[in-house]
Amino acid sequence: MTWSIYLGVVVQGVLTGLVYGLMALGLSVIFGVVRVVNFAHGEFAVVAMYAAFLLFRELGLDPLVTMLPIAAAFFIVGFALQATLINSFVGRSEHEQFILLVGVAIVILNGLLMLFGPDARPANLPYAFDSYAIGPLFIDKVRIYSAVAALAIAAGLFAFFRYTVTGTAIRACADNLTGAAVVGLNVKRLYAITFGIGLACVGAAGALMVTIADAAPNLGPAYTLLAFIIVIVGGLGSMAGALVGGVLIGVSEALAGFIIQPSMKSMFSFALLIAVLVLRPHGLLGRRA
Amino acid sequence: MIELWRGLEPRARGLIAGFFAVLLAAPLVADRYLVSVLTLVLYYAYVGQAWNLMMGYAGQLSLGHALYVGLGAYAAALLWVHFGIGPWLGVLAAILLAMAFGAVVGWLGFRFGVEGVYFALLTIASAEFTRIAFDNMGFTGGSGGLFLPYQRERLGEWWNLRGGQLVFYYAALALAAGGVVLAARLSRSRLGYQWLAVREDETAARSLGIDAFGVKMKAVLVSSGMTAVGGVFYAFYYNNLFPAQIFDIERSIELILGPIVGGLGTVFGPVIGAFILTPLGESLIALTARLDAPGAKAVFYGLTLIAIIYVRPNGVWPWLARLLGLKERAP
Numbered sequence: 001m002t003w004s005i006y007l008g009v010v011v012q013g014v015l016t017g018l019v020y021g022l023m024a025l026g027l028s029v030i031f032g033v034v035r036v037v038n039f040a041h042g043e044f045a046v047v048a049m050y051a052a053f054l055l056f057r058e059l060g061l062d063p064l065v066t067m068l069p070i071a072a073a074f075f076i077v078g079f080a081l082q083a084t085l086i087n088s089f090v091g092r093s094e095h096e097q098f099i100l101l102v103g104v105a106i107v108i109l110n111g112l113l114m115l116f117g118p119d120a121r122p123a124n125l126p127y128a129f130d131s132y133a134i135g136p137l138f139i140d141k142v143r144i145y146s147a148v149a150a151l152a153i154a155a156g157l158f159a160f161f162r163y164t165v166t167g168t169a170i171r172a173c174a175d176n177l178t179g180a181a182v183v184g185l186n187v188k189r190l191y192a193i194t195f196g197i198g199l200a201c202v203g204a205a206g207a208l209m210v211t212i213a214d215a216a217p218n219l220g221p222a223y224t225l226l227a228f229i230i231v232i233v234g235g236l237g238s239m240a241g242a243l244v245g246g247v248l249i250g251v252s253e254a255l256a257g258f259i260i261q262p263s264m265k266s267m268f269s270f271a272l273l274i275a276v277l278v279l280r281p282h283g284l285l286g287r288r289a
Numbered sequence: 290m291i292e293l294w295r296g297l298e299p300r301a302r303g304l305i306a307g308f309f310a311v312l313l314a315a316p317l318v319a320d321r322y323l324v325s326v327l328t329l330v331l332y333y334a335y336v337g338q339a340w341n342l343m344m345g346y347a348g349q350l351s352l353g354h355a356l357y358v359g360l361g362a363y364a365a366a367l368l369w370v371h372f373g374i375g376p377w378l379g380v381l382a383a384i385l386l387a388m389a390f391g392a393v394v395g396w397l398g399f400r401f402g403v404e405g406v407y408f409a410l411l412t413i414a415s416a417e418f419t420r421i422a423f424d425n426m427g428f429t430g431g432s433g434g435l436f437l438p439y440q441r442e443r444l445g446e447w448w449n450l451r452g453g454q455l456v457f458y459y460a461a462l463a464l465a466a467g468g469v470v471l472a473a474r475l476s477r478s479r480l481g482y483q484w485l486a487v488r489e490d491e492t493a494a495r496s497l498g499i500d501a502f503g504v505k506m507k508a509v510l511v512s513s514g515m516t517a518v519g520g521v522f523y524a525f526y527y528n529n530l531f532p533a534q535i536f537d538i539e540r541s542i543e544l545i546l547g548p549i550v551g552g553l554g555t556v557f558g559p560v561i562g563a564f565i566l567t568p569l570g571e572s573l574i575a576l577t578a579r580l581d582a583p584g585a586k587a588v589f590y591g592l593t594l595i596a597i598i599y600v601r602p603n604g605v606w607p608w609l610a611r612l613l614g615l616k617e618r619a620p
Contacts, residue, residue: 037406085595092602094405095350099549099598102542106591113584217584221538225417228410263432267421273414278401 004136009258010251015143017250019208021243022150023223024230025157026201032237033174033194036086036097040105042223044199047108048074048206049215050116053123056210063123064145067207071153074203075196082195087188105220112217120214128211146208153204154243157197161239170194174237226266229273235283244285248272293473301615312462316455324458330567331461332522337547337559338468339515344545345554346481347508348488350405353394353412355540356419357387357513361520362530363423366435369525375449380521384514390415391513392506399505413538420536430530437528450525457526464522465560468515472556475511484508488554550597552604561606569593 027041038044051070052063081104089097130141161167170190172180181187213219226249234245249269257265276283294302312331316324340354364386365379394415398408424432443451450460475481483504486494495501524530534540551562570590577585601608 085599088599094409095344095549095553096598096602098350098352098409099546099594103591103594103598106594107588110584110587110591114588118583225413225538228413232407232410261425264421264425267418270414270418270421274397274411274418277403277407277411277414278397281401281403281407 006255006258008137008139009254011137011139012143013251013254014247015139015147015250016212016254017247018147018150018243019205019212019246020226020230020250021234021246022154022208023202023205024227024234024246025154025239025242026198026205027227028231028234028237028239028242029157029201030195030198031231033170034082034086034090034191036090037094037101038198039098039101039224040108041202041227042225043105043108043112043220044074044202045206045209045223045227046112046215046217046220048203049210049213049219050112050121051203052207052210053121053215056123056125063125063207063210064149067149067204070207071200071204075200077196078199079192079196081199082192083188086195087191090191105224109217109220112220116215116217118217120216122214123210125211140212142211146211149208150205151243153201154239157201158239160197166190166193222266226269229269232273232283233276235285238283238285241283241285245283248284293470293477296477298615300613304613304615309466316458321454324454326568326571328454328458328461328526330563331458331465332519332526333544333547333567334560334563335461335464335468335522336516336519336544337551337563338465338472339512339519340545341548341553341555341559342472342475342484342515343508343512345548345558346476346488347484347505349398349505349508350409351412351509351512352409352538352541352545353414353416354512354516354544355536355538356390356394356412356416357516358520358523358540358544359416359419359423359530359532359535360387360390361517362524362535363429363435363520364517365521366437366524366530367429369449370435370437375446376521376525377448380518383517383521387513387517387520388510390419391509395506395509399502413541416536416538416541420532423532423536429532432532434529434531436530437525439528450522457522460522464518469556469560471515472559476556480504480507485554546594548604550594550604552606555604555606557610558604558606561609562604565605 023041023045027038030036030038048070051073052066055061055066055070056063086097086100089100125142127141131138132141132144161171169180169185170193172183172185173187173190173194177187180190230245230249231242232245233248234241234243249272252268252272253265256268297305312327315327319327336354336358339357340351343349343351361380361383364383365376368374368379368382369376394412397403398411403411423429429435440451443449445452447456450456483494483499486497486499487501487504491501494504520535523535547562547566548559549562550565551560552558570586573586573589577589597605
């Protein structure tokens with residue numbers, strides 16, 4: 001029966017990985033278009049976790065529902081942040097953008113610490129420990145729900161970029177900035193929309209994350225790094241790559257945590273990141289720059 | 290050194306000599322707390338200088354310099370704890386170990402053309418990988434930490450960095466001053482100009498016959514070796530080492546804020562940056578102590594960073610130098 005245990009671990013890894021992938025998708029979209037590396041990405045995810053946690057504890061609203069208003073709120077925050085602060089840093093050197101977003105990350109992380117303290121807050125959903133029995137496998141309900149939600153959002157985003165005028169315009173900015181400006185696109189506004197979309201992904205992913213992990217401020221830097229690993233492994237700027245990368249990292253962490261020991265699970269992610277950077281810098285699904 | 294000194298305008302000579310004299314005499318008037326703050330300032334000035342050589346001059350963005358601090362600290366501390374070998378000898382082992390790791394990271398990055406943000410991620414990944422490895426290694430104490438024993442009878446051995454606050458203050462002052470001199474010399478050397486050429490336009494530099502790979506490797510080696518010396522200081526100053534603290538990405542970020550705020554690619558930028566940021570952090574601790582909200586200090590710190598990078602993207606030093614009537618020879 002051991003194979004079914006391993007299979008179970010892999011399936012859980014895939015499901016968690018899809019939520020990771022949604023978070024990383026936000027980072028990938030922002031970098032692919034605005035060319036700014038969002039070093040505060042994980043911190044935003046944790047803010048969404050706290051929002052979902054509070055809405056559940058105070059009002060009893062399910063994170064799978066509140067995910068949508070949280071994503072909408074995050075869109076507005078992202079739009080405002082890009083329009084007011086980050087737009088003036090576009091095209092400036094990498095270390096300046098880095099300092100700006102590290103500043104944002106520090107403010108968010110410690111703001112959360114001031115408001116909620118350092119302790120982890122479990123959401124305790126009523127169905128948190130329910131599971132479906134599929135053949136010999138037992139799979140957590142919450143993981144299935146959140147994975148399906150993550151896939152649905154990613155599909156919606158894909159359709160947006162493919163079929164809407166705004167989405168096409170944003171892709172044009174990513175492909176050829178000068179050309180986009182020449183044909184009269186309002187690049188700054190499109191950048192703000194893109195940053196908003198990126199944060200909306202994080203907002204939704206963070207709300208989903210509450211169903212499988214406890215909210216704590218110090219998760220921020222860890223999630224930022226996680227998102228980076230996923231995006232680089234999958235290929236920066238590739239939407240499908242972010243999801244594939246997420247699944248890959250989810251599975252490798254689940255297996256490493258199960259076979260070796262939990263404290264070493266992210267070591268494999270970092271080793272994978274180094275290998276991908278060196279051997280295949282455009283990622284598994286990314287296009288060669 | 291004498292040539293460097295001669296090359297300065299009289300006004301700069303006066304300011305530098307005055308500043309150094311004040312620092313030398315500071316413990317005479319400053320109380321214990323102030324001396325400890327100044328020690329930290331000088332430590333950050335030194336490690337910031339080491340990072341600045343790689344980023345400010347050679348243009349290679351490393352976000353994993355905690356790796357070299359940690360390796361230096363662990364190398365010297367392990368030699369001291371297990372073999373009784375003092376830091377004056379251990380520092381050599383620390384430098385060599387950090388340079389070996391630096392060579393691996395640099396080789397992977399430069400040989401395979403990993404650039405910009407990607408190179409930065411490579412350095413983060415290397416530091417994090419090492420952090421988790423140290424967490425799980427038995428002979429370094431693992432995640433439980435490594436402690437330098439308190440030995441009363443050795444307290445006078447200043448050459449082994451055993452002693453009171455003053456020993457560490459002057460050690461840090463020596464490091465910071467040495468760092469400034471080294472950076473000044475390097476920035477006016479052949480290698481320094483090659484670094485600038487590679488930073489500004491690597492293709493053009495190569496077409497002039499500069500071995501870009503070799504030049505960048507030298508930058509990593511010099512920077513990692515220098516940073517390791519800072520790590521040795523850290524180990525003997527704090528007497529305890531935890532992988533989760535010393536290799537943490539937060540340490541790497543702390544280390545590079547000074548030179549960025551002070552001014553990248555300038556000799557005095559890292560020093561000025563350290564003198565702005567460390568006292569700022571300390572006074573924020575004092576100001577927000579009454580608020581009883583952990584994190585309040587860091588929130589202000591983050592806001593200050595955003596403000597500084599928004600208003601003075603080139604750092605404070607170029608602006609300050611103009612204010613003081615100095616011209617920093619533009620690198």
